[in-house]
Amino acid sequence: MKTKDITLGGIMVALSIIVLYLTNIITINTFAILTVASCFIPITIIRSNIKTASLVYIASTIISFFILPTNRAIMYGIFFGVYGIVKYFIEKINKLPLEILLKLxxxxxxxxxxxxxxxxxxxxxxxxxxxxxxxxAGQVVFLIYDYAITVIISFYLEKFKRLK
Known part of the structure; x- marks a missing residue:
């Protein structure tokens, strides 16, 4: 691994943990905060590679079990954290109906x-x-979540990608 990837990974883990910790402080709208925390994995993929993003996911998940209530750490570990990686592989197919089906x-x-x-x-x-x-209801909420992640990633690409 390059020094750049290790540094980026450490920063992304720190940002993920900070945002995840906010679920303890701001108890309203936990799912919105978890959505923001899940955006660091796709950003890591964009700025580095899938290996670094996987390590960020693993490290963030492990640390979350030490600082979050177990239910939130599990939510991050089994869905919110890993979804950025799953989304990356599914969207490489580049066929929207199949992508939606696989995501569902x-x-x-x-x-x-x-x-x-x-x-x-x-x-x-x-x-x-x-x-x-x-x-x-879960299907509808999930599709809104997926769209929100896409919007956040698009915003990142538009505003910050050139800083690479």
Whole structure:
């Protein structure tokens, strides 16, 4: 690894952890803060490479378990952190309908795994909505999240990419 990649990785891990820590301070809109934290992985891919981004994800996830409540660290680890890497590989296909389908498949796999583990750890989740409504709402929220990440990445490319 080049010194430039190590330095960038350290900065991105630090920024990720700072933003993740904000979920402890600003308890309103945790998902928006997690969305911002998940943007550092795609930015790392843009500025460096997939190897550096993977190391940033791993380091950020490990550190998050020491400073965040377990539920937020798990949310970052199994979805928000890794999604930038998944998005990168899926969008290399460059066929929008297939990309959307693959992203939804990834999201649904993560959602099912999350619900399974939460129910096995916590028992009955006492969800007021029917399961089909939860999944339908999840699809819509996920597509909005994916669009938000795309907008943030586009903004970064437009304003900051030339600083490389």
């Amino acid at each position: 498949i990834f999201f649904n796999i993560v959602l099912v795994i999350s619900l399974f583990f939460m129910s096995s750890l916590l028992g009955d989740l006492d969800i007021k909505l029917p399961m089909w409504a939860l999944f339908l």
